[in-house]
Amino acid sequence: xxxxxxxxxxxxxxxxxxxxxxxxxxxxxxxxxxxxxxxxxxxxxxxxxxxxxxxxxxxxxxxxxxxxxxxxxxxxxxxxxxxxxxxxxxxxxxxxxxxxxxxxxxxxxxxxxxxxxxxxxxxxxxxxxxxxxxxxxxxxxxxxxxxxxxxxxxxxxxxxxxxxxxxxxxxxxxxxxxxxxxxxxxxxxxxxxxxxxxxxxxxxxxxxxxxxxxxxxxxxxxxxxxxxxxxxxxxxxxxxxxxxxxxxxxxxxxxxxxxx
Numbered sequence: 001x002x003x004x005x006x007x008x009x010x011x012x013x014x015x016x017x018x019x020x021x022x023x024x025x026x027x028x029x030x031x032x033x034x035x036x037x038x039x040x041x042x043x044x045x046x047x048x049x050x051x052x053x054x055x056x057x058x059x060x061x062x063x064x065x066x067x068x069x070x071x072x073x074x075x076x077x078x079x080x081x082x083x084x085x086x087x088x089x090x091x092x093x094x095x096x097x098x099x100x101x102x103x104x105x106x107x108x109x110x111x112x113x114x115x116x117x118x119x120x121x122x123x124x125x126x127x128x129x130x131x132x133x134x135x136x137x138x139x140x141x142x143x144x145x146x147x148x149x150x151x152x153x154x155x156x157x158x159x160x161x162x163x164x165x166x167x168x169x170x171x172x173x174x175x176x177x178x179x180x181x182x183x184x185x186x187x188x189x190x191x192x193x194x195x196x197x198x199x200x201x202x203x204x205x206x207x208x209x210x211x212x213x214x215x216x217x218x219x220x221x222x223x224x225x226x227x228x229x230x231x232x233x234x235x236x237x238x239x240x241x242x243x244x245x246x247x248x249x250x251x252x253x254x255x256x257x258x259x260x
Contacts, residue, residue, distance in 0.1 A: 022173050026173060033129055055102060131238035134169050137182060
């Protein structure tokens with residue numbers, strides 16, 4: 001695949017988020033979901049809000065204990081190589097993701113606002129398969145604003161401003177790349193709801209119902225999704241699989257294994 005110019009996918013309103021629609025084709029999506037579902041059951045870990053499968057190894061005390069990645073990540077359709085071609089990982093230690101978390105979200109499941117922590121180089125690419133989601137970026141509340149932040153949540157003892165600073169609708173087959181300060185100093189999360197309602201205002205902005213949060217990438221969406229938003233349709237979630245791809249900076253033995 002030819003090298004992509006990441007700048008053309010920059011999310012409006014942010015210099016550090018890039019939305020790539022149709023990162024994989026529908027046929028590739030079908031193949032990837034099938035291979036994910038064929039993954040050995042014992043490798044999946046059930047969490048309270050989703051099911052996960054760690055690929056590339058385990059991270060312990062900020063160090064990756066490497067293992068081979070499944071061939072569907074490194075062979076056809078070569079997700080790792082395709083992410084390298086975006087240039088997003090050019091400055092990371094291994095110039096490519098060496099750790100991938102496969103997540104399975106059922107309708108109504110999400111993930112609370114969180115940081116990814118210090119183990120990873122500050123770039124992450126998330127590929128969505130099977131269903132859409134609305135991805136929200138948050139900031140910690142300024143101390144003086146804490147009393148005014150009704151409904152704010154806590155992360156590591158710090159108050160999170162409940163209103164997202166940026167929201168992005170992730171379509172199936174798309175990729176969202178988060179870099180730099182948006183990765184380091186912000187949190188990200190997905191609401192645990194079964195449907196999303198996004199409406200278009202008269203001045204041409206899209207907002208997520210209940211959050212007053214603009215959908216920054218709505219002009220980059222497929223005509224079908226954009227029309228649904230114009231019509232005020234409810235976007236019902238199905239089962240979504242995501243591939244969260246990152247580069248662990250420290251690797252035990254200094255090696256990264258990509259194939260099995």
